[in-house]
Amino acid sequence: MPTRTTLLAIALLALAPWPALAQISAPAPVDAGEPAAAAEPAPADQPPAARRGAKGAKGPTGPAGPRDPSPEPGPAPDPTAAGVPDTLPAPPPPPPAPPPEKPAARAIEPVTATWGQILSLWTERRAALREQDPARAAAAASGILDAKRQLAIENLFTLAASEVREVDRSLAANLAGEALLHAELAEKLAPDAADARLAVARARLAKAPGAPLPALSAMVDALAAAAREPHTVRAFYGDLFSAAFAALFTAAAATILLLLARSLRLFLHDFHHLPLLRGSAAIQTGFLGLVLLGAPVAFGLGPFVALAVAVLAAWLYLSNAERAVASAALLALGALPWAAEEAARLTAWTGTPAEVVYEMEHGALDDAAVAELAARAAEQPPPPALAAALGRHFKRRGDLAAALRWYGEAARGDERAAELLVNVGNVKFLQGDLDGAKAAFLQASDRAGPDLTVQAAAHYNLSKVYLRGSNIEKSSAARDRAEQEDGAFLKQYGADDDFSANRYLVDVPVPMARIQALAAGDGTPAAVRDAVLTRLAGPVPRTAFAWVPAALVALLWGLALLSRGLEPARACEKCGRPACRRCDAGGGPLCGQCVNVYVKRGVVDARDRLRKEAEVKRHRHLQQVTTRILAVVGGGAGHVFAGLAGRGFAVLLALLFAGFVVWFWRGIMPPPQPSPYVLWGKLAVAVPLGVVVYLLAVRDAFRRTRA
Numbered sequence: 001m002p003t004r005t006t007l008l009a010i011a012l013l014a015l016a017p018w019p020a021l022a023q024i025s026a027p028a029p030v031d032a033g034e035p036a037a038a039a040e041p042a043p044a045d046q047p048p049a050a051r052r053g054a055k056g057a058k059g060p061t062g063p064a065g066p067r068d069p070s071p072e073p074g075p076a077p078d079p080t081a082a083g084v085p086d087t088l089p090a091p092p093p094p095p096p097a098p099p100p101e102k103p104a105a106r107a108i109e110p111v112t113a114t115w116g117q118i119l120s121l122w123t124e125r126r127a128a129l130r131e132q133d134p135a136r137a138a139a140a141a142s143g144i145l146d147a148k149r150q151l152a153i154e155n156l157f158t159l160a161a162s163e164v165r166e167v168d169r170s171l172a173a174n175l176a177g178e179a180l181l182h183a184e185l186a187e188k189l190a191p192d193a194a195d196a197r198l199a200v201a202r203a204r205l206a207k208a209p210g211a212p213l214p215a216l217s218a219m220v221d222a223l224a225a226a227a228r229e230p231h232t233v234r235a236f237y238g239d240l241f242s243a244a245f246a247a248l249f250t251a252a253a254a255t256i257l258l259l260l261a262r263s264l265r266l267f268l269h270d271f272h273h274l275p276l277l278r279g280s281a282a283i284q285t286g287f288l289g290l291v292l293l294g295a296p297v298a299f300g301l302g303p304f305v306a307l308a309v310a311v312l313a314a315w316l317y318l319s320n321a322e323r324a325v326a327s328a329a330l331l332a333l334g335a336l337p338w339a340a341e342e343a344a345r346l347t348a349w350t351g352t353p354a355e356v357v358y359e360m361e362h363g364a365l366d367d368a369a370v371a372e373l374a375a376r377a378a379e380q381p382p383p384p385a386l387a388a389a390l391g392r393h394f395k396r397r398g399d400l401a402a403a404l405r406w407y408g409e410a411a412r413g414d415e416r417a418a419e420l421l422v423n424v425g426n427v428k429f430l431q432g433d434l435d436g437a438k439a440a441f442l443q444a445s446d447r448a449g450p451d452l453t454v455q456a457a458a459h460y461n462l463s464k465v466y467l468r469g470s471n472i473e474k475s476s477a478a479r480d481r482a483e484q485e486d487g488a489f490l491k492q493y494g495a496d497d498d499f500s501a502n503r504y505l506v507d508v509p510v511p512m513a514r515i516q517a518l519a520a521g522d523g524t525p526a527a528v529r530d531a532v533l534t535r536l537a538g539p540v541p542r543t544a545f546a547w548v549p550a551a552l553v554a555l556l557w558g559l560a561l562l563s564r565g566l567e568p569a570r571a572c573e574k575c576g577r578p579a580c581r582r583c584d585a586g587g588g589p590l591c592g593q594c595v596n597v598y599v600k601r602g603v604v605d606a607r608d609r610l611r612k613e614a615e616v617k618r619h620r621h622l623q624q625v626t627t628r629i630l631a632v633v634g635g636g637a638g639h640v641f642a643g644l645a646g647r648g649f650a651v652l653l654a655l656l657f658a659g660f661v662v663w664f665w666r667g668i669m670p671p672p673q674p675s676p677y678v679l680w681g682k683l684a685v686a687v688p689l690g691v692v693v694y695l696l697a698v699r700d701a702f703r704r705t706r707a
Contacts (some may be wrong), residue, residue, distance in 0.1 A: 012571060013637070036456045068605075084123045106499055107499070108430060108499055108500070108501050108504055109499050109501060110398060110501055111150055111151065111153050111396070111397065111398035111500070111501050111502065112150065113146070113147035113150040114147075114367075114397075115151070115195075115364070115366055115367050115397075116367070117143075117147050118144055118147050118148070118151075118156075121140045121141075121143045121144045121147065122140070122144060122159060124136070125137050125140035125141055125144070126139040128140060129166075141185055142197075144159070144189070144582035145188055145189075146158075148189070149498075149500070149503065150500050150501075150502060151364075151396050151397065151502065152396045152502035152503065153363070153364045153396075154191070154192065154361075154362045154363065155189070155190040155191065155192050155193065155362055155363050155364070156189040156190055156363070156364055157190045157193055157363055157672075157673060158673075159186075159189045159190070160186040160187075160189040160190035160193045160195075160196045161186075161190075161193070161195065161673045162198075163182045163183070163185050163186035163189065163196070164182075164183070164186050164195050166179075166182040167182045167183045167186070167202065167203055170182060170203075170335060171202065171203070171206055173396060176203060176207035177207060179199075179202075179203040179206060180200070180203035180204065180206075180207055182199070182203075183196065183199040183200040183202070183203040184200060184205075184342055186199055186200075186362070187199075187200050191225065191700055192225050192228050192229045192362065193225060193229070193673075194222045194223070194225045194226035194229065194232060194675060194677075194678075195222075195673070195675045195677070196225075197218050197219070197221045197222035197225050198219065198222045198675075198677055200218040200221075201215040201216070201218035201219045201222065202215070204218060208501040211360065226678070227676075229351070230349055230354075230358060230512075230515075230516075231349060231355075231671035231672060231673075232671055232675070232678065233346070234346070234349040234451070234519075234669070235347075235350075235667055235668075235669050235670055235674075236678065237343075237346055237347045237348075238343075238347035238667070238668050238669040239661065239664055239667050239668055239682065240661070241340075241343035241346070241347060241668075242660070242664055242668045243657050243660035243661045243663075243664055244657055244660075245336060245339065245340060245343070246660045247653055247656035247657040247659075247660050248332055248336070248653065249303075249333065249336065249651040250334065250635075250652075250656050251329075251649060251653040251656050252307070252329035252330075252332055252333055252603040252649075253303065253307055253329075254634065254637060254640075254652055255325060255326070255329055255618040255640050255645060255649045255652065256307050256310050256311055256314075256326060256329055256330075257307075257310060257311075258630075258637055258640040258641050258648075259311075259314050259322055259325075259326060259511070259640065259645065260293075260310045260311075260313060260314045260319060261641070262314075262317075262641060263317035263318065264313075264314075265571075265576075265577075265578065266288075266317045266569045266570065266571060267289065267313050267314065267348055267539075267569065267696065268285070268286045268289045269476075269569050269580060270316075270358075270568055270569050270578075270580070271285055271286070271289040272285040272286070273580075273582050273655070274474045278370050289698070293309060293310065293313060294308050295309075296538075299526055300538065301538040301539055302536060302538020302539065302540070303333070303535070303536055303538075304333055304334070304534070304536050304537055304538065304540065304545075304549075305538050305539070305540065307329075307330070307333065308330065309331060309553055311326050311329075311556065312556065314326075315380070315556050315559060315560065316560075316563050316566065316568040317458055317553040317568060317569075317570070317571075319643070320560075321645060321646060322643075322645040323557070324613075324646070324647050325645040325649050325660055326556075326573050326645075327553045327556070327557070328649075329649070330549050330552060330553055331549055331550065331553060331631075333536065333545075333549065334545070334548065334549025334550070335536075335549075336532060336536060337530075337532040337533045337536065337545070338529060338546075339527045340528050340529060340532045341525045341526065341528055341529035342525070343528075344364075344520075344524055344525035344528040344529075345519075345520040345525045347669065348519045348520060348522070348524040348525065349519050349669070350671065350672070352518060352519045352522050352524065353383065353386060353519075353522060354515045354517075354518035354519035355519075356373065356386070356389075357385050357389045357515050357518060358515050360389040360390070360392070360393050360396075361389050361509045362390065362509070362511055363514070364391070367397075370390070370393055373386075373390070374390055374406075377390065377409075381409070381413070382409070383413065383518060383521075384410045384413035384417065384514075385405050385410075385510045385514040385515060385517075385518055386518070387407075387409040387413065388407065388408035388410040388417070388419075388420060388423070388510050389405030389510050390404070390406040391403045391404070391405075391407040391409075391410060391423065392423060392507055392509070394406060394512075395423065395426070395427055395502075395507070396502050396507075398501065400427050400430055400431055403423075403427050404424065404427050407420055407423060407427070409570045410439045411424075416447060416457075418444045418445075418447040418448040418449075418451060418454045419444070419451075419454050419457075419508035419509075419510070419511065421440045421441070421443050421444035421447065421458075422440070422441065422444045422454060422457045422458050422461065422506075422507070422508045423507050423508060424440050425437040425438075425439075425440030425441045425444065425458075425461060425506060426461060426505040426506075428440060429461070429464070429465065429505060430501055430505075434468055434469070437461070437465055438462065438465045441458045441459075441461050441462040441465065442458075442462070442596040444457075444458040445458040445459065445462075451487045452486045453485075453486045453488070453489050453508065454508055455482075455485045455486070456482045456483075456485035456486035456487075456489055456490055457486075457489070457490075457506045457507070457508045459478045459479070459480075459481045459482035459485065459557060460479065460482035460490055460494055460506050461505050461506060462478045463476070463478035463479040463482065464504065464505060466478060467650045477556040489506075489660075490506065490703045493506045493507070494506045530542075533545060567581050570589065572589070572590050572591040572594055573589050573590060574590055574591075574598065574616045575591065575593070575594055575612070575616045575619050575621075576619045576623075577593070577594075577613050578591065579591045579592075593612055594612070594616075597609050597612045597613075623642075623705075624705040626641060626706050627641055627642045627701055628701060628702060628705055630701075631697060631698050631701030631702070632698060634652065634655075635651050635652060635655040635693065635694050635697040636648035636649065636650065636651025636652035636653075636654075636655065636697055637652060638697070638698075638701035639651060639697070639700070639701060640652070642701070642704060642705070644704075651693060651697045654689075654690075654693045655693055655694055655697070658686045658687070658689050658690030658693070659686075661682055661685075661686035662682075662683060662686050662687060662690070665679055665682055665683055665686075666679060667679070
């Protein structure tokens with residue numbers, strides 16, 4: 001029966017003797033700090049004796065596995081009998097940990113953007129806007145700004161001008177939000193474009209008319225941007241200088257001619273008394289005198305000679321104040337060519353090498369234009385400023401070898417340019433030559449002298465060299481010094497969290513003074529001076545014209561000292577006729593007729609006396625009407641004719657200046673992207689100024705002639 005058999009087997013197993021458990025074996029040595037491996041049990045297929053031997057004689061194990069068990073199992077060893085200590089020995093101390101490795105410096109990101117990529121993204125944006133896909137247009141705009149950052153382009157003026165036109169279209173369609181998006185993008189594309197900032201102001205005002213402060217802030221930024229951009233500033237200066245010189249010439253000529261008109265009757269009277277003409281008829285000598293006065297104009301001798309003859313004809317009949325004004329007018333005309341030359345130095349920009357250098361440094365030239373410029377510069381040594389701009393252009397495009405080559409060309413032309421050493425150090429830094437970069441930065445700091453911008457750039461970049469060498473203390477010291485020297489410059493061009501090649505280090509652009517020197521060094525100012533001399537001097541030699549006006553004025557004042565001996569005629573205080581000692585030996589401030597009527601009473605009959613009084617009244621009325629007409633027509637001309645030459649000249653100059661500003665409102669030398677707001681702004685300032693001066697001049701002239 002199976003159940004009984006099973007029970008019998010269990011009973012036999014219970015009565016069978018169990019094998020003794022193995023004792024703890026002696027400690028085994030540890031190998032190279034590794035813990036002893038536990039003894040593995042005997043295989044299950046071994047007989048019980050073998051299994052007992054494996055358990056009772058457990059030996060030390062090594063890295064290769066357990067050792068072979070003893071063939072003959074014996075009694076468990078006695079630890080005390082074997083001389084083995086009761087406790088395990090302390091393990092040897094672990095070896096010291098290796099020093100931590102220095103973390104690898106973050107690599108500088110190479111330049112991956114290209115000018116062609118910007119143009120491609122711009123085309124993509126225009127297409128997206130036409131297809132009404134704002135998401136794609138925004139992505140393209142973001143790509144343009146990222147490429148602009150990588151290439152370290154400060155302004156994309158052309159693209160910004162296109163966005164400003166989009167602002168105008170959006171505002172015309174009452175889409176204020178869309179206009180603001182276009183305006184903000186234009187501002188990011190060209191921070192130095194005044195129109196972009198004005199577009200932001202207009203868009204903000206259109207979107208939130210009740211909050212004018214943000215719009216006013218944008219307008220202030222627009223004024224600051226206009227003051228930074230040389231195209232706008234120099235065009236504005238050109239318009240002002242042109243208006244000022246035109247006003248000066250016209251005011252001087254008008255004042256001299258008005259003084260001659262007041263003295264013409266006296267001049268013709270004394271001309272009749274000349275020895276060769278004394279016996280001729282007065283009408284004949286008068287006609288001859290007019291012919292002589294008009295001869296310089298008829299023969300084309302130039303404005304200066306004609307006006308000098310006019311001053312010479314009227315000189316003896318002028319008061320000292322009027323002579324001073326006439327002298328100032330002649331000297332101003334004589335200095336006009338050299339004043340125009342200096343003005344050209346301050347305003348010449350468009351079409352000069354300075355414009356090209358500025359566009360490369362602060363704008364963007366396409367690769368084809370730069371390649372053509374580099375080819376021309378390779379044929380003929382370029383100015384140092386142009387070579388430095390080419391070097392910085394190629395560095396920003398990622399061509400470090402070409403950048404070093406052009407920096408070397410610039411250094412040959414200007415060995416003391418400290419900013420070149422900063423830029424050379426940046427190129428060496430990007431090439432991995434940290435020692436060479438450090439030497440260049442230190443040398444730039446030594447040569448910079450009082451130029452805090454170069455000092456700040458050198459120390460800022462030097463701090464990056466120290467940071468790459470894990471010298472934190474020196475890096476912090478150099479960085480703090482750079483911040484103290486020119487923190488604003490570092491804030492504009494530096495970036496600690498931007499590891500792109502053109503942002504991690506700070507380049508020093510070509511100084512503005514050297515760019516302006518290129519504008520004045522192309523011969524334009526000298527050409528302007530020669531052109532003004534040709535128009536003004538006429539037959540007077542160019543080399544002599546520099547001292548002819550001063551010599552003429554000195555001669556005229558010497559003639560004034562002899563005026564008493566020459567006894568010129570004077571205008572009668574009553575009727576205005578010539579009071580001449582040659583015609584009347586007792587003549588004085590009054591003519592002979594007025595002396596007989598008003599001084600020698602009873603000499604003439606009542607009818608002649610009444611006729612003379614009527615003549616005096618007509619003269620005074622004519623003086624009054626003429627003064628008022630000239631004041632209405634020419635503002636200060638009435639004052640000059642009335643004897644107030646100084647005040648009249650000043651009023652004429654102010655009125656004519658405002659008038660020429662309005663006349664030249666489109667600009668003499670407009671920038672490539674002329675702003676309509678600047679044009680209308682000139683009108684908004686010049687017209688009210690001219691109207692106020694004109695009204696005050698007319699009012700004063702009428703008040704003085706009221707009696």
